[in-house]
Structure formats: structure tokens, C-alpha cells
Ligand SMILES: Cc1cc2nc3c(=O)[nH]c(=O)nc-3n(C[C@H](O)[C@H](O)[C@H](O)COP(=O)(O)O)c2cc1C
Ligand code: SF4
């Protein structure tokens with residue numbers, strides 16, 4: 001343990017902590033934009049700056065090691081002013097359209113603008129660059145008019161998904177997030193996992209599938225397991241008025257031990273089948289090449305009867321059961337039990353084994 | 355009358371830079387031979403006690419920097435910073451063109467201290483002829499066995515000013531975007547490819563052979579005690595002798611400009627001098643008696659920087675000059691951190707507004723606040739120093755601003 005003084009209070013922190021960790025451990029909140037505990041450190045947004053006695057420069061607390069005897073101020077007038085200037089600089093390039101933004105109410109940038117009282121920017125005289133919002137993929141909306149250049153998306157794409165589809169293009173004020181040659185995501189190595197959406201602190205990256213259907217404060221988040229494959233990723237179904245309107249990540253290891261919030265394209269964007277009108281909700285029986293609706297009892301009787309006929313005529317090994325990762329473990333257990341005990345064959349397999 | 359004193363330019367003009375024999379006849383590579391009889395620790399102590407401080411801008415004690423490299427590190431690198439992107443600076447090119455083996459010997463001395471087998475020279479992209487010149491010298495030194503098992507490669511920059519910053523330079527050698535890393539860790543602990551690396555400026559390395567030869571006391575006794583030795587300054591702008599001068603560090607700015615530089619041409623009066631490169635402070639007449647050493651300059655609120663000396667006569671308008679400088683930084687910001695990426699852009703906008711007579715006093719106030727924040731909040735030296743010309747001209751030449759403001763005009 002080392003001892004240091006933060007905002008006039010003597011506190012302790014484990015050796016090797018950053019100043020941010022030391023603050024968090026001691027209940028002191030520091031604003032961060034580029035910091036993400038699961039990603040490589042960037043130290044670039046400079047929102048987390050603090051003052052340290054006898055150091056001429058501010059320290060970015062997310063990357064500055066906490067040292068014995070440091071005397072730190074996290075919310076001094078100087079620091080508050082610097083954070084305000086940084087937010088105003090970002091605000092000057094930001095398209096504030098909170099009314100229609102899917103991130104409204106769940107946006108770190110909005111939160112800080114509120115907290116630091118940024119109504120308008122003193123730097124917007126020269127106007128802001130306008131980025132076209134044009135990417136024809138069906139999943140991801142990229143609106144760099146709302147981007148604050150924290151590069152969390154770049155790091156998530158590289159470190160979690162290892163797709164390296166996006167990076168920073170150009171320099172200085174001209175820099176922006178782009179795929180190679182500033183093209184479309186679908187022409188890049190992007191796999192549409194949406195990890196970039198998960199980490200984006202603003203509305204620059206959002207889901208096209210959920211667009212306009214419900215903001216964070218309107219939905220209930222139901223923790224569940226993805227039904228698509230045997231990996232069993234944890235996700236949250238966003239439910240509004242009894243309809244699933246989106247999927248969000250739960251990044252806490254305790255709740256999401258398998259995937260820590262990371263998902264694939266199916267889990268993150270492939271949930272709209274739940275309310276699809278094309279979905280079968282009644283059994284159908286085919287007669288003379290045409291389907292007709294039937295009751296569950298009638299359909300199950302028919303299946304049982306046909307299985308019995310095949311088994312009687314050709315023996316139990318003429319039957320096989322192939323099960324799906326889309327159903328639960330319990331259902332899969334029942335399926336193999338049924339195959340072995342009722343049908344009398346060991347011909348049972350599962351798609352996750354392929 | 356101030357005099358030149360040559361250490362790093364001692365051979366300049368006296369030997370044929372393309373000839374290894376000339377260098378050997380002038381006593382070249384003798385110091386390297388000598389350090390091979392010394393332990394790494396003895397060598398580091400020698401350099402530390404000579405008080406040689408980095409000539410690339412930050413003024414850090416070179417021996418101390420080498421001392422950060424862990425003794426047990428199996429792989430270490432020596433990197434020479436020849437990016438020289440600072441407009442108005444051409445001292446490193448001057449040294450290397452005149453005496454390339456001096457640099458190679460200096461790097462090999464450092465290699466002995468940190469047990470390195472591999473060195474890199476990161477050469478400014480606009481100096482392709484220097485690359486050829488260096489490669490020839492490296493080949494000669496290798497062929498004749500002077501460098502022992504120390505290998506040196508030249509890498510070329512792509513023209514980005516920020517790649518002169520040591521960690522951006524390392525990223526660039528590694529093949530990444532030229533963006534600075536946050537520090538710590540410092541390169542001495544985790545540098546090139548994550549291995550302990552010493553990055554020094556050309557002029558720093560070029561001082562080593564003489565220090566090894568003549569001893570640390572000799573060096574420490576030249577110039578100012580806290581920043582001893584000589585410094586090469588390159589004069590540009592409204593000054594008679596626009597060329598490099600190597601002078602002891604206790605020479606004053608006035609002596610440099612008026613004695614050696616020959617003063618202001620065409621009978622004009624002095625107005626300002628910017629020292630240290632584009633991000634240097636603008637210095638008015640009353641500070642001209644400051645000695646040209648790091649600490650004296652710092653105490654006067656000036657950074658010594660790279661040794662560029664840009665003189666301006668009475669006809670120059672500070673707002674014009676600073677607007678151009680603001681444009682330079684808007685162009686050269688790497689874009690990694692918010693205060694610099696957005697700040698250099700907005701500073702340039704505000705300077706243009708002032709220059710075209712459309713600004714109000716509150717615009718100047720904004721510019722000044724922004725500048726002060728950038729100085730303390732930016733990630734690397736580029737953004738931290740970019741506002742210096744604005745802040746120092748606001749301080750010393752405020753009339754040039756006031757004349758342009760809307761309120762003053764109407
Ligand atoms: C934006 C920027 C540009 C720099 N450019 C150079 C340069 O061109 N040459 C140089 O030697 N140092 C340059 N530096 C300083 C280096 O980061 C580093 O401090 C220096 O190379 C260390 O060498 P020294 O200790 O021998 O001075 C630059 C620093 C910054 C922040
Ligand atoms: S990204 Fe945030 S601040 Fe920007 S419009 Fe959306 S909610 Fe508002």
C-alpha cells in the first residue's frame with residue numbers, strides 16, 4: 001500500500017495503481033472518456049486530468065501511476081476550467097441532436113456536458129466539419145458528427161474482436177475513424193459484432209436494428225443467455241411495452257462470465273425475429289402439398305404416429321435426432337433422453353458439435 | 355566580444371566528411387576505443403558528471419537517462435533523433451554533413467554504456483541526401499571494424515513534425531501511426547519494441563567523443579555550470595549572418611544576435627527573437643541579456659528548445675507571424691489528444707479572426723484561456739508548447755493584437 005493525499009484527504013492505494021484507480025477506490029469520481037477498463041490505455045481524451053503538487057503539467061489520472069506522498073487535487077478551479085475547455089472543444093465539433101439520438105440519457109458526453117454546464121461552445125464560430133452518414137450495412141449506424149475521437153471503438157475492434165476493421169485516418173483536426181480507404185464497413189474485415197457500439201460513449205455508433213424504438217431509460221433490461229449457439233453468451237434483451245427492441249451488453253464478469261459483454265452479429269443484431277410476423281405460432285400440417293393450420297394435439301399425435309410407423313417397419317436405428325443450440329440445455333437433455341429411451345436408438349447429435 | 359567555441363563542429367570544414375581516414379587522422383574513434391576499457395557503470399558516471407544535457411529540447415542529463423536502462427536488460431536500443439522537424443533548425447544536419455563519423459562514434463559510446471547491439475538513426479524525411487551520406491559512413495565504419503558488433507541502421511521519417519517526439523519516433527520506427535505514447539513508461543524502460551531504449555539528439559551524441567577524450571571536468575567547466583558545454587544555434591530571419599554558430603552556453607542572446615550574428619540588416623531596429631523553434635517563446639529586447647543555457651532561459655520563461663534563433667525586425671507584425679505558426683501546429687497536430695487536436699485548430703481560427711480584424715477582446719480572452727489549458731493538459735510536448743508563441747506575444751507584444759481588435763477599429 002502507498003499513501004497519498006487526494007483533495008486534502010489522506011488515502012491508501014495498492015502499489016502499482018493508477019491515480020484513477022486510487023481515486024475510484026476511495027470514492028472520488030473522475031470523468032473519463034477514452035478510458036475503458038477492458039481496453040489498452042490511451043490517455044488521450046484528457047478529461048481525467050488532475051493536479052499534482054510540484055508537477056508543472058496536469059496528469060492524466062487513467063495512465064499516471066499513483067506514487068507515495070503525492071498531493072492531488074481532482075476538482076480544483078484550474079482542473080474544472082480545463083475540463084470545461086476540453087468539453088467545449090468537443091462540443092464545437094458535435095452535432096447535438098439529443099432529442100432524436102438513441103443515446104439520449106445513456107451518453108457519457110451528454111452527462112459531462114450537463115455536469116460541467118456546457119450549454120454552448122466558445123469555439124464554434126468557425127463551424128464544424130460535416131461527416132456524411134452513409135454506410136449501407138444493415139446493422140450499424142456510424143454518425144461521426146457525434147464522435148469525440150476517444151478511439152475506444154478502434155481498440156475494441158482490435159483487442160476484443162481482433163478484426164482491425166477500423167482505425168484513425170488522417171491527422172490533427174482532420175482525423176476521424178474510418179475503415180481502410182474510408183470505405184464501407186461491409187467491404188472491410190468488419191464482422192458486425194458491434195463491440196464498437198458497446199464501448200462507444202456517445203451516439204456516434206448505434207444499432208440500426210433498434211433505431212428509434214426505445215432509449216435506455218425507456219426499456220427494461222432482461223438478463224438472459226443468447227439462444228444462437230453453444231457458447232452461451234450473456235446478453236440483455238431491451239424490452240419496451242412487452243416487445244424486444246434491442247440487445248445490450250452486460251460487461252460485468254460476475255453476470256457475464258462467458259463473454260464479458262462481447263457478442264457476435266447474431267446475438268447483438270439478430271433478435272428481431274422475436275416479434276417477426278413471419279414467425280410460426282401454430283403447427284402446420286401438409287396435405288396435398290399445402291400447409292393447413294392444426295392444433296398442437298393433432299400435430300403431436302401425427303408426429304408420434306409417423307415415428308412409430310417408421311420404427312415398426314425399419315427398426316429404431318432408422319431414426320435419428322438432431323438437436324439445436326437454439327434451445328436450452330434442459331431441452332437438449334430431454335431430446336437425447338427421448339431418443340434413447342423412447343425411440344430406442346443412439347442416433348443423436350447436436351449442431352454445436354459440428 | 356563573444357566567440358565561437360567548437361566541440362561538435364570542431365572538424366567541420368577541416369576534414370573531408372566522406373573520408374574515414376580524415377576522421378581517424380583527426381583522432382576519430384579513439385574515444386570509442388577508450389570506453390571499451392571502461393565498465394558500463396564507469397562510462398555512465400563519466401557522462402553524468404560531465405553534466406551533458408540533452409540538446410534535443412528537454413535538457414535532460416544524458417548520463418542519468420542512460421542510467422534508467424536496467425542493467426540486466428537482454429536487448430536494448432540506441433536511437434538517434436535526427437528528425438529535426440523544427441522550422442528554422444538545421445544544426446543536426448550541419449553536424450552530420452560535416453562529420454558523420456562523430457555521430458556514429460557517439461552512438462557507439464552510448465551503446466557500450468547500455469550494452470546495445472543495435473542502433474537506429476531516425477532521419478528527417480526531407481534530408482534524403484543525409485541518409486545516403488550516413489549510410490556511406492556506416493558502411494565505412496563497419497568495413498573497418500570500428501563499430502565492433504554494434505550495428506546502425508538509418509530510418510527515414512515521412513515529414514511529420516510530431517515524429518521528432520521520442521515516443522512518436524519509436525512508434526514510427528515500429529511502423530505505426532506517428533503518435534506519441536503516454537509516459538511513463540519512459541523509453542529507457544520500455545521503448546522500441548517494448549525494450550529499453552535511449553533516445554538522444556544528434557548534438558548530444560556528438561559531444562560524447564570529446565567528453566570521453568578530455569574528461570568530464572573539462573566539459574563541465576565550459577559555459578554555464580548547470581548546462582555546460584556548447585550549443586549550436588542556427589540563425590534565421592532578420593539578421594546579417596544567417597548561419598550556424600557553436601557557442602559556450604553562457605553566451606547571451608544579445609551576444610549571439612549582435613556580436614556573432616552581425617545584428618539587424620538594413621539599419622532596422624530589433625523587435626523580437628523567437629528561440630527554440632516554432633514553439634519557442636517570443637523574446638523582447640529587455641530579455642536579451644539572458645544567457646543561452648537551459649535553466650537561465652527557463653527562469654526567464656523561455657525554453658531553449660533546439661537552438662533555432664529567428665530574429666524579427668521592427669517591421670514585423672507579431673499577429674502575422676503567430677498566425678502562420680498557429681497554422682503550422684494545426685497542420686502538425688497528430689490528433690491523438692483532445693486539447694491539441696481541437697485546440698490547435700481553434701487557435702488558428704481565432705488567430706485568423708484577429709488577423710483579419712474581426713475579433714473582439716473576448717476572442718483574445720478565449721484564445722488565452724485555451725492556450726493556458728493546452729500548455730498543461732496536452733499529452734505531448736507538441737500541444738503543450740504550441741501555445742507558447744501566442745502566450746508570449748500576448749504578454750510582450752500586446753499592442754500588435756490590440757491594434758487589430760474590432761473594438762479598437764470601430
Ligand atoms: C513535437 C516534438 C518534436 C520534437 N522534435 C525533435 C527533433 O526533431 N529532434 C530532437 O532531437 N528532439 C526532438 N524532440 C525532443 C525529443 O522528444 C527528445 O526529448 C529528444 O530527442 C531526446 O534527446 P536529448 O535528451 O538528447 O535531447 C521533440 C519533442 C517534441 C515534443
Ligand atoms: S451523442 Fe450524446 S450528446 Fe450527442 S446527440 Fe446523442 S445523446 Fe446528445
Ligand code: SF4
Pocket residue numbers: 140156157158161163164165166185189190191192193194195196197
Ligand atoms: S462491428 Fe465489430 S468488427 Fe465491425 S468495426 Fe465494430 S468492432 Fe470491428
Ligand code: SF4
Pocket residue numbers: 146147148149150151152153154177196199200201202204205
Ligand atoms: S465512434 Fe464512438 S467509440 Fe469510436 S472514437 Fe468516436 S466516440 Fe469514440
Ligand code: SF4
Pocket residue numbers: 516533534686687688689690691692694695732733734735736737738
Ligand atoms: S499534444 Fe498534439 S501532437 Fe501531442 S499527442 Fe496530443 S494531439 Fe498529438
Ligand code: FES
Pocket residue numbers: 031032033034035042043044045046047048049060061062063
Ligand atoms: S480517461 Fe484518461 S485520458 Fe481519457
